[in-house]
Amino acid sequence: MASYSIQEINDLLKGELVGNTTQQIEGPEQLQNAKNNHITFIGSTKYIKYWETSQACAALVNDTLSVEPGENRAIIKLKNADLAMAKILELFNPPAPEFETEIHATAVIHETAKMGDGCKIGANCYVGKNVVLGNGVVLYPNVSIFDHTTIGDNTVVWSGTVIRERSDIGSHCIFHTNVSIGADGFGYRPSDDGRGMVKIPQIGNVVIGHYVEIGANSCVDRAKFSSTIIGDGCKIDNLVQIAHNCILGRSCIMAGQSGLAGSVTLGDGVIVGGGAVIKDHTTIGSGATIGGGSGVINDVGPGQTVLGYPAQDSRDMLKQWVAMRKLVKK
Template sequence: MSTKSFSLEEINQVIKGIIVGATSQKITAPQQLETATENEISFIGNKKYERLWQDSNACVAIVNEDIAIAPGENRAFIKVKNADLALAQVLELFAGTPPLFHQNIHPTAVIDASAVIGENAEIGANVYIGPKAVIGKNARIYPNVTILDESTIGDRTVIWSGSVVRERCHIGTDCIIHPNATIGADGFGFRPCPERGLAKIPQIGNVIIGNWVEIGANTCVDRGKFSSTIIGDGCKIDNLVQIGHNSVLGKYCIMAGNSGLAGSVTLGNGVIIGGSASIKDHTTIGDGATVGAGSGVTGDIPAGKVMLGYPAVEARDALKQWAILKRLVRESGEKKA
């Protein structure tokens, strides 16, 4: 439990907004509007939530510049250009310290003599680091992580417990790999075979992950069949995501939970894949395109398009189809009545 507290002015020194109103309350924590107490700060990131402010007990809210209400007595707003980004700065103020390492390398860690460990790297209990692996400076490897032969982990990257980095895979700097993620498992390659039913196709490639990438818990990034599966700089991958062999993600892509790429999918820069969306193999999705939650993509998508449905079509077409179906169902029910 955090014991930190800040005044309204101290918080504004960090987010550099415009204060409207005033409060004498010390701010002890951030909280959502509905459950905040009189010593807590909240935020209003969209005008549709302005209605919740009247019944909230929060003493301060971070708000966008277009807010149309007043804060009220002994309450204040901090107006900013982007309330979501400002809130992120406030959350950092109140964040606790991560789990501590009492020594840089725990005595139960097994590290091959040929591995290279960078300056100030921290390695927890029962970690295994294989031959010729390289761990960067100030990297943090939590207990029970496995990093196999010839893999590299960049400076300041954090790998949480239970994760596995298979052989010859490469993770860049300032990445976060959340618990039980698997980087570099075999791609799903099988072909019918008269002698064996299904013959396994060897997967001899690897995975290359750029800088500032975040991989969610229990997510799997499969190694390439004969080259690399690539995750570009700044990509953010949610929990329980599947990225198939030889897929290539550009920079700053987002994939939400339970979504999946089959093999050899290419995403441009800034692509957004909604939760539980499925992308067919050998599909290309252009820069800045969005695939809605639960959609199924069966063909290439041009840059900037928004796709919905199963199979996915342009959003405006999907909405028209759904409206027509809704009307047909209603008319059918009226006729039966």
């Protein structure tokens, strides 16, 4: 098990070390659960009260907070303790599962598929006709990549994921377990005789940029025509639905159980809170924030924050909530 002195950790973080501890640090942990061989972090005033009773020997602390280290304990003051903790987590991150062979004997790989250097293909994977895998692509067991799909360098695809035909995936992406890329978009119209529904063919594809991460059990549907597009650097949580012909700009964030109906456009850096839903053919401007649980039925301007159902400007919605509480009290 790896362990580090407080000085070695501060050399990595380059913060302001206050106090000292002789205890070797063997991992990070929450304040309340930490033992004396753990380092923890304090990112806001609400957690300072737990430091006194915590057994942690060290803490990363935002430099705006007043925290005393105590006996044989140390704190490292930093501009952003949250980001610093990410470096600590990376330091102690266990290695990924290992492949005994680069290409498992049970994998089915079409003769026309092309694979770059250093690809690893796990048990029971399927790689279809004319698929192109870049250098260092990793497919964990039970992944299916269908025909004419391209995947860029160093992308990692976890078990159970299905990437349908004609998808175009960038480099350095991560798809967690059971992600669905390129399934049919949801398109139906009533039949002429009024006795059923006519399925609308979805003949487009999905285009995903570089450094995109998609959480477990999330779905990105292919377009009716043209492409559903996920821009570079987007981070998608678990259980997220992105419907046909949606376009996401760069570095958008979508939290768990949120969803986009068809043909929604997100600008760059949009944040969609957990459980929020956005109506079809809606445009959300760059830098906008959609509060958790909101229902968006109209366009949202750049940089705007909206809340509620239906979603409104956050300041207006908060005033309404205050007014409603006053009515209830009366």
